[in-house]
Amino acid sequence: MASGAANRAGRPAALFCPGDHHGADDAHGLGLGLRQTEGLIESVFGLLGLDLAVPDHSTLSRRGKTLELPPLRRTSSGPLHLLVDSSGLKLGGAGEWLIEKHGTSRRRSWRKLHIGIDPDSGEIVAVAVTGKDIDDAAMVDALLDQIADPMVSFTADADADYDQNRVSQAVAERNPDAIVIVPPRGAAAGGRGGECFG
Secondary structure, eight states, X not given: OOTTGGGSSSSOXXXXXXXXHHHHHHXXXXXXXXXXXXXXXXXXXXXXXXXXXXXXXXXXXXXXXTOOOOOOOOSSOSOEEEEEEEEXXXXXXXXXXXXXXXXXXXXXXXXXXXXXXXXXXXEEEEEEEEETTSOGGGGHHHHHTXXXXXXXXXXXXXXGGGOSHHHHHHHHHHOTTOEEEOOOOTTOEEOTTSOEEO
């Protein structure tokens, strides 16, 4: 606890940094208010089984004004085999307890998390959060812009949405020798030489 904090009203200041950085980023990326961000961080820590103090909304606000988030950096070295995927995130709001209590449905808000992972280390090397209507392939440039290391391969194992010319072009612009491994779309037809045409 900070000195002199015992005489002030409100929640005592918790000296915790990692959640402050990620919490401020979550608030911005997901469009959440600071109290909702506090709850999100608390939920994530609980799901991960972490016994860490969660900064309150006032602390997030105060530290968020001057916070500069560093870009993600790989701790491993050498060429990168990039795995990409995306997933939907449901945002619960103030009326969630009404739905549970009374069973009424209401419109829920969704966001999409686009993520790039180094499979050798398991590290997240690129991330973006968008609205639910953004195409996966449209976010490839934004993900690749976050990566400085040379890339050997770009893989989207289970997602045919990345089977587009603009994905191959974006990878080739940055790493001409990189291999793009993407499953073909359902409407793809095989060619004579084994290549597929969508």
